Amino acid sequence: MIENEEENELVEENTQETVDELEKEREELKAEKAKYSAMIAQLEAEKKALEEQARAKTKKHAEEAATAEPNQSGEKGKILNSIFITENVGPDGAEGNNVAFKTAEEVSKFGKPVQKHFDDERIARKTSPLSSEKIVIEPQHEYFTIILRCGLHVLDVGNGISVPEFRKNLEEEIEAADPEHNKVVLIFGGGVSGSEWKPRYLRNAKVVEKTPATETTPAVEAPVYSGVNKRELVASGQIIRPLLKKYPNIEIYLMDGAEESDIKKYLKYSFLGNLAKRVNHPHLHYIPGVNTVIPVERRLEDGGKYLTTIGVRTNQGKSRANTVSAVLRAIMQNSGPNAAKLKFSTNVNIEGKLEKDHFGIGQSSDFKSTPIGKKPSPTEEGCKAFCCNIVGNDMIEIIQGPNYPKMTPEQYVEQQLYLEVQVNKACRDELTYRFIKQTNRKFELTPKDVQKLHNGIKRVKAANRVLNVGGERNGNDMSKV
Amino acid sequence: MFMGNEELIDRVKQALKLAKTAKEEKKTMKDFWDKRPEVDDVEGLYGVTAPVEPIKIYNKMEDDECFVWIEMAIAVVSDPHLAARGANIVRFIKTNKWTSKTANALMVSLGDVFNNGRLEEHPDIVRNQAIISYVAEQWAPIVLAENNKMLMMVDGNHDGENGRRNADRGLAPMEQLIDKLMQYDSEEGKFRYDSVPHAKFGAVTILPFATPDGCDKVPLTFYMTHGSGRNGNVDSEHAKAQAYLSQCGIMADVELSGHHHKNTNSVKVQQQMIKDENDNLIAITDKKTFVASESTLQEDAEYSRMNGFPPADSNVNIYVFRAKVISKKYYSINGKLVDKKVVEVDRPLIIPMFREGSNEYTDFAKRYMEEHCEPDMDVIRREIRRMTKEEIENALKNQRAKYKSTKVPAKTPTSQKDAVIEK
Numbered sequence: 087m088i089e090n091e092e093e094n095e096l097v098e099e100n101t102q103e104t105v106d107e108l109e110k111e112r113e114e115l116k117a118e119k120a121k122y123s124a125m126i127a128q129l130e131a132e133k134k135a136l137e138e139q140a141r142a143k144t145k146k147h148a149e150e151a152a153t154a155e156p157n158q159s160g161e162k163g164k165i166l167n168s169i170f171i172t173e174n175v176g177p178d179g180a181e182g183n184n185v186a187f188k189t190a191e192e193v194s195k196f197g198k199p200v201q202k203h204f205d206d207e208r209i210a211r212k213t214s215p216l217s218s219e220k221i222v223i224e225p226q227h228e229y230f231t232i233i234l235r236c237g238l239h240v241l242d243v244g245n246g247i248s249v250p251e252f253r254k255n256l257e258e259e260i261e262a263a264d265p266e267h268n269k270v271v272l273i274f275g276g277g278v279s280g281s282e283w284k285p286r287y288l289r290n291a292k293v294v295e296k297t298p299a300t301e302t303t304p305a306v307e308a309p310v311y312s313g314v315n316k317r318e319l320v321a322s323g324q325i326i327r328p329l330l331k332k333y334p335n336i337e338i339y340l341m342d343g344a345e346e347s348d349i350k351k352y353l354k355y356s357f358l359g360n361l362a363k364r365v366n367h368p369h370l371h372y373i374p375g376v377n378t379v380i381p382v383e384r385r386l387e388d389g390g391k392y393l394t395t396i397g398v399r400t401n402q403g404k405s406r407a408n409t410v411s412a413v414l415r416a417i418m419q420n421s422g423p424n425a426a427k428l429k430f431s432t433n434v435n436i437e438g439k440l441e442k443d444h445f446g447i448g449q450s451s452d453f454k455s456t457p458i459g460k461k462p463s464p465t466e467e468g469c470k471a472f473c474c475n476i477v478g479n480d481m482i483e484i485i486q487g488p489n490y491p492k493m494t495p496e497q498y499v500e501q502q503l504y505l506e507v508q509v510n511k512a513c514r515d516e517l518t519y520r521f522i523k524q525t526n527r528k529f530e531l532t533p534k535d536v537q538k539l540h541n542g543i544k545r546v547k548a549a550n551r552v553l554n555v556g557g558e559r560n561g562n563d564m565s566k567v
Numbered sequence: 568m569f570m571g572n573e574e575l576i577d578r579v580k581q582a583l584k585l586a587k588t589a590k591e592e593k594k595t596m597k598d599f600w601d602k603r604p605e606v607d608d609v610e611g612l613y614g615v616t617a618p619v620e621p622i623k624i625y626n627k628m629e630d631d632e633c634f635v636w637i638e639m640a641i642a643v644v645s646d647p648h649l650a651a652r653g654a655n656i657v658r659f660i661k662t663n664k665w666t667s668k669t670a671n672a673l674m675v676s677l678g679d680v681f682n683n684g685r686l687e688e689h690p691d692i693v694r695n696q697a698i699i700s701y702v703a704e705q706w707a708p709i710v711l712a713e714n715n716k717m718l719m720m721v722d723g724n725h726d727g728e729n730g731r732r733n734a735d736r737g738l739a740p741m742e743q744l745i746d747k748l749m750q751y752d753s754e755e756g757k758f759r760y761d762s763v764p765h766a767k768f769g770a771v772t773i774l775p776f777a778t779p780d781g782c783d784k785v786p787l788t789f790y791m792t793h794g795s796g797r798n799g800n801v802d803s804e805h806a807k808a809q810a811y812l813s814q815c816g817i818m819a820d821v822e823l824s825g826h827h828h829k830n831t832n833s834v835k836v837q838q839q840m841i842k843d844e845n846d847n848l849i850a851i852t853d854k855k856t857f858v859a860s861e862s863t864l865q866e867d868a869e870y871s872r873m874n875g876f877p878p879a880d881s882n883v884n885i886y887v888f889r890a891k892v893i894s895k896k897y898y899s900i901n902g903k904l905v906d907k908k909v910v911e912v913d914r915p916l917i918i919p920m921f922r923e924g925s926n927e928y929t930d931f932a933k934r935y936m937e938e939h940c941e942p943d944m945d946v947i948r949r950e951i952r953r954m955t956k957e958e959i960e961n962a963l964k965n966q967r968a969k970y971k972s973t974k975v976p977a978k979t980p981t982s983q984k985d986a987v988i989e990k
Contacts, residue, residue, distance in 0.1 A: 409802040410831050438801075438833030439917075442880040446833075467855060468834040468914070475930055477922070483929040486832075487916035490931055491887050493938055496779050497637055504634055504670060505942050509951075512944060513959045516951045 170285055173313025174353060217378045219339065219371045221396070223269045223476070225387040231263040231270045231488055233471040236343065236400065236432035237277035237449020240320050241312035245451045245462070246280060249324050252450055259471050260333055263488040268473070270336045272329070275432030276343015276376065276400035277449060278321055279357045283314050283349070314349060314357060322365050330367050339380075340372045343400040343433055347376065376401035379426045384476040394480050397426025402433045406457045410440055427480050437468030439486070445472065622811055625719070625764055625772045628786055633714050635777045635784060636671040638889040640935065641718065642920065645677035645793075645825030646863035648725065649698050653867030654682075655881060657926045662883050663705050665920065665932065666716055670941045672885075673716050674709055677825040677861060678723025678793035681740050695740050703747035710748055710763060719772055720765045723793040723826065741765065768792065769808075771817055776890040778910045785890045787912040790819035794826030794860065801831045801860040808858075820912065821886075822858045828879045830862035834914065841897070850897040850905070857914050859884075882923075885932060886915040 223230050235256065239246040256272075263270045291309035299305035312320075326338060340358040342350070349357050362372035373380070377399045384392040405416035417431050429444040435455065437448035447470055448454070453462035471488035493501075627633065644662055648654050666674045681698060709716045722741050745763045764772070769792035775784040790812060794804050804824040812819060818839055839854035866881045891913045897905045920932045928936070951959065 410800045410833070411802075436833050439831050441829070441831065464836050464853065466834040466836055469917075477930065481923065483919060483922065483931060485916055485918050485931060487887075490934070491638065491889065491916050494637075494779075496781070500637060500777070500781070501670065501939070507634065508942050508944065509947055510963060512948050512951055513963050516948070517956070517959055520956065 166285070166288055169309075169311075170288055170313070173288075173311070173315055174283060174355075215375065215378060217373050217380045219373055219380060221269075221271055221337070221380060221382045223382070223384045225385055227267070227269040229268045229490065230382070230384070230474045230476065231268050231471060232396065232430075232474065233259055233263065233270065233272045233488065234275055234398075234430055234432060234447045235272070235450055235470065236275040236447055237451050237465075238274075238321075238325075239280040239282075239345075239449075239451045240278060240317050240325075242280035242282045242451070243310060244282065245453050247450055247452075249320065253325060253328065256329070257332070259488050260329075260336065263471060263473070265333050265335045268489065270333070271339065272336055273339045273341065273398060273430075274358075275341050275398055275430070275447060277345055277433050277451075278340070278343070278361075279314065279317050279345045279349055280312075281345050281348065283312070283317065284352075287311060314353065314355065318357060318361050318364065322361050326361070326365050326370065327367075330365070330369060334369070337369045337371065340370070341378065341398055341400050341432075342374060342376055344376075344402070347401065373398075377421045377424060379424065382476070392476050392479050392481075394428070394476055394482055395426040397424035397429040399424055399429070399431045400433060402431060405434065406455050408435050408454075410436055413446060414440055428474070428482055428484065437466045437470070443482075443484075445469075445486075622768065622790075622815060623766045623770045624815070624817075625770060628773055628775045628784060630775075635775050637777045637779055637781075638671060638887060639774070639776065640669060640672045640918075640939070641675055641886045641888070642666050642672060643675045643677065643823060643859075643861050643884055643886065644864070645861035646679040646723065646828060646865060648679055648682045648863065648865040649702070651682035651865055653865045655864045655866060655926070658864050658881070658883065658921055660705065661926065661928070662920060663709060665928070665936055667708050667712065668941055669936050669939050671939050673718040675718050675789075675791055675823060676720045677791060677823060678721045679725045679825065679863075680723070680744075681726050683725050683740065695743075699740055699743050700747055703744055703751070706744075707748055707751040711751060715764075717764060718774070719770050719789070719791050720763065721770060721791050721793050722765075722767045724795070741767075766791075769811060771812070771815070771819065776888065776912050778890055779892070783910070785910055785912055787821065787888060788817065788819045790817070790822045792824050794824040796826075799827050800829060801833060801858050804860055805835055805856075805858045818854055819856060821915075822856060823861065824859070825861045825863070827860055828863040828865070829860060830880055830882070830884070832857070832859035832917070834858070848900060850899045852895060852897045855914065859886075883920040885918040885920055885935070887918060887935075888912050888915050 221230075233256070238252065240249070260270060260272070288309060288311045291311040293307050293309050295305050296308040297306045329336070330338065340362055342356075342358055346357045349355055356374070359372050359374065362370055378397070380396045380398065382394050382396055384394070386392070399417060399421040401420050402413075402417055405413070405420060407413045407416045413431075413434050413436050417434070421431075427443060430447055431440070431444070432447045433449060433455075434446040435448065436446045438446060440446045448465050448468065450465070452464060454465050456462040469486045473485040473487060473489050475483040477483060642662055642665060644659070647656075647659050649656060649659065662674070666672045680702060681695060683695070706717065720741070726741050745765060748763060764770070769790065772789045772791070773786050774789060776787055777783075778785055790808055792804075792808065795807070796803060801824075804827075805822060808819070808822050808824070818837065835856045835858055837854050837856060839852050840848055841850045841852060843849050861884065862880050862882060864881050864883070866879060889912065890910055892908055893911045893913060894906055894908050895911070897907060899905055918931045918935065919929055921927065922929050954962075
């Protein structure tokens with residue numbers, strides 16, 4: 087019993103200790119909990135405050151965006167906008183801006199669109215209309231050469247041309263086509279203006295020193311950016327005018343492509359139309375639209391004429407197809423059918439014959455059009471000039487090349503040399519024939535006789551072997567036989 | 568079906584009669600063999616199928632017997648499908664005539680000369696014989712010309728042996744054709760050259776062109792094959808050609824194929840390494856390969872009718888190659904872009920031989936044939952026969968030097984090998 091009492095006392099003491107300890111721990115935990123809950127409450131309060139700040143910022147941004155003009159975030163935007171407007175349209179302001187360039191006040195004055203707007207726009211889009219411009223080939227012209235160029239991307243930094251090199255190659259091709267004796271027509275099938283006139287290229291343009299600093303004035307820096315105005319100056323002053331001056335007999339046709347269509351859409355400005363007005367030459371023609379059929383008239387000496395048609399489709403600048411079948415599909419999707427006899431599709435990635443009477447013309451710039459994220463591949467330098475001979479109504483013989491391959495003086499010499507070689511061979515053959523005939527006539531031998539002789543000689547030799555005639559060679563003394 | 572040439576019509580009519588009777592009597596292959604009609608040259612008629620050979624390489628750079636030209640015109644004949652529905656034999660004959668009459672012309676045959684198919688469709692074992700002898704008759708003057716004018720003959724899937732439908736047929740019409748061609752050269756009793764340029768699958772020919780000053784030779788590498796597959800075009804054939812040629816380490820300048828009955832062509836750009844004599848890399852340049860798929864001489868085919876395709880654009884193309892001085896860009900390993908002038912064979916001018924809708928030559932083809940006309944050797948030989956022995960010997964003494972002149976060129980650019988690249 088006593089042991090049990092002692093044990094009970096011990097147990098009671100032990101339990102009391104544990105209880106005390108547990109209570110202590112509980113209090114400590116409570117204190118910690120209180121502490122952490124305070125921290126949590128503080129963090130939550132901070133989070134709420136941050137969220138409210140963010141909401142306030144976006145609200146502020148939205149209000150600013152609604153009220154402010156486009157492409158502006160403070161002063162930088164204002165300066166860039168002024169540069170963009172002066173480079174592309176004029177210092178007085180943008181004429182006929184797109185919705186993105188309009189302020190909220192101007193947009194609020196818009197009326198609602200009506201079915202008529204849609205119908206008029208729809209009717210204005212025609213597939214392969216017959217062009218009012220006509221190509222006439224006079225009787226004194228021997229052949230008719232078409233030279234096509236597209237995808238120049240003048241003054242584009244990413245994928246453009248070097249103007250002197252481009253002109254040099256083009257002039258070589260025009261001279262090979264012989265504009266004095268043949269009718270030469272040069273068609274620029276879109277892609278002349280380039281695409282780096284858009285605002286994002288100005289924003290991301292590299293800045294270079296335009297004029298160095300002097301003692302009194304600081305250095306002037308400028309972005310490497312060319313708007314539509316500068317591009318027009320280069321195209322007219324460095325490409326079109328010099329060609330017309332150097333080759334007064336050729337005719338040049340300008341056709342819109344995907345890039346020119348972009349300019350029309352966003353800036354309401356016809357790049358090539360204004361270029362043609364600026365140059366103002368009777369041999370320079372502008373054909374609006376991206377899919378057209380040009381009638382061709384071949385006049386004959388007796389007063390008759392042959393008629394045929396040439397079709398040009400240009401709006402494939404956004405197609406990245408790399409095989410013949412894909413290119414043909416893209417052409418049909420982008421431009422639709424073309425009812426001409428001889429068809430050309432410009433700004434495609436395949437340069438050559440696509441199908442019967444249908445040729446693809448590639449870009450003159452460094453790279454083909456490639457999908458975003460892929461490595462660009464260099465353009466193919468195939469055939470961009472075609473020599474045609476119109477022999478009937480809708481009957482054209484086409485050489486893939488600028489002209490018929492006329493004989494050069496070296497080739498003429500080579501031909502005479504070949505003739506001499508053949509004549510010499512014939513002379514030698516004749517001499518050998520006469521020699522053989524003479525020798526045969528002496529002995530009156532024919533080939534059959536020769537064969538008989540050979541057979542006879544064989545028989546004699548065989549017989550001699552049996553009789554061992556001439557056996558001295560074997561060491562036998564036949565003199566005693 | 569056939570236009571012109573009554574002899575061929577008679578021969579084929581006889582062959583068809585024999586084939587018809589044979590077909591009506593018995594339908595199985597074995598019975599046909601047992602009761603086959605009597606035909607000349609039975610030996611070698613039933614050839615043995617051969618496995619597809621690897622690509623053959625013919626290097627004509629060291630062939631001193633042929634006259635080397637600055638400019639050469641190559642007439643490419645593909646898929647004539649003789650004795651098939653819609654085959655235009657007149658164009659076939661006129662192409663051979665054009666090639667033999669033009670001095671600097673060569674011919675390439677890209678296969679499907681015959682029209683072998685399944686036995687039920689075409690009883691061609693008998694008909695083949697008539698066509699084989701006819702084609703040999705047509706091609707003999709081209710192959711046996713002074714300058715061998717047949718550049719290459721490649722087998723097609725309808726020429727027996729190639730193609731899965733003919734694998735078990737035991738036909739060898741192209742080999743029989745070559746045997747017949749060799750019989751024409753009966754004077755010497757053997758063929759003038761070592762072999763007819765023939766390949767079963769594909770061949771690479773390195774053809775020499777003369778530089779404009781005549782002092783050097785410039786190579787042009789051709790790869791010729793028939794083609795394979797359905798609904799293919801120039802791009803699929805180019806991809807297959809690259810797969811084969813990369814194994815040989817060859818980069819061809821021109822790739823020709825047929826089979827698809829569609830005429831398409833383009834230029835493909837590849838990177839080419841330039842090495843020196845010790846195989847050290849000096850520079851890299853863009854190499855342009857001209858790739859072409861030729862159309863057929865068969866205008867209205869059963870295959871196209873069955874599938875609703877329009878009639879094929881049938882024509883023969885003449886590729887005119889000329890050696891010229893060209894400025895070429897080299898990318899040296901030091902990062903410099905160097906512009907050098909080299910003598911190379913430029914991309915070809917392509918002239919169509921026939922006018923659309925008729926069998927007449929185009930004005931371009933006619934004019935080319937007349938300007939580069941082969942000298943009439945019969946007239947020349949007749950005149951020489953009238954001359955005395957002394958006159959002939961004097962004429963030989965006064966001959967000028969051959970095309971390989973001994974003078975050293977002044978400052979003319981030489982071939983690509985000798986181009987010096989800045990280091």
